[in-house]
Amino acid sequence: DAGVIQSPRHEVTEMGQEVTLRCKPISGHNSLFWYRQTMMRGLELLIYFNNNVPIDDSGMPEDRFSAKMPNASFSTLKIQPSEPRDSAVYFCASSLAPGTGNTIYFGEGSWLTVV
Amino acid sequence: DAKTTQPTSMDCAEGRAANLPCNHSTISGNEYVYWYRQIHSQGPQYIIHGLKNNETNEMASLIITEDRKSSTLILPHATLRDTAVYYCIVRVGGGSQGNLIFGKGTKLSVKP
Numbered sequence: 001d002a003g004v005i006q007s008p009r010h011e012v013t014e015m016g017q018e019v020t021l022r023c024k025p026i027s028g029h030n031s032l033f034w035y036r037q038t039m040m041r042g043l044e045l046l047i048y049f050n051n052n053v054p055i056d057d058s059g060m061p062e063d064r065f066s067a068k069m070p071n072a073s074f075s076t077l078k079i080q081p082s083e084p085r086d087s088a089v090y091f092c093a094s095s096l097a098p099g100t101g102n103t104i105y106f107g108e109g110s111w112l113t114v115v
Numbered sequence: 116d117a118k119t120t121q122p123t124s125m126d127c128a129e130g131r132a133a134n135l136p137c138n139h140s141t142i143s144g145n146e147y148v149y150w151y152r153q154i155h156s157q158g159p160q161y162i163i164h165g166l167k168n169n170e171t172n173e174m175a176s177l178i179i180t181e182d183r184k185s186s187t188l189i190l191p192h193a194t195l196r197d198t199a200v201y202y203c204i205v206r207v208g209g210g211s212q213g214n215l216i217f218g219k220g221t222k223l224s225v226k227p
Contacts, residue, residue: 004158033214043159043202043217056214091158103149104215106158 004107012113018080025094033093082114119203124222133190137203140184152199193225
């Protein structure tokens, strides 16, 4: 199994530009999570999908952030316009349906720097 | 907010057992205890999880107290590659609340 695949691995962009991060979950998994990690705030859950439907987006910081899951094998996290404070590592994760102790598996992250 | 309390940091000698404690005094009956670790610059890696009984796999053992208010992760023979931040997390096992809420974790340093 290839695991959770994220792209790009590293991105440097200028303030005001649109950023799109991509995620391919593990085949057969129907729950998908986007997390953000910074030194100040640690790992924070941004949004959680189940069967392609957003279940909890209370962690999305503001309207500049949006996430979609058009099908079971692909999700995007978009920031428009980007700001320097969005610089962080963004992790995508997936699991089987929540319940009975299913494990969540993480990708290697997308390192975003906004200058 | 994270529902667990862990020491900020710990040291362990290479080849010795590393015992990482975690307090989760408000854990509910249907909440599992999960352990993840994060090696610098990598995504969090699943280690082990349990509900009531002690668990063991190829990576570690998980000891949960009878009242379930605390647990210990045991790495039986720590190596330098086990240096990482270790996160103890409680997670609802059923229903729609399947996400993981991370705390600050314990930074384990394995020394030669």
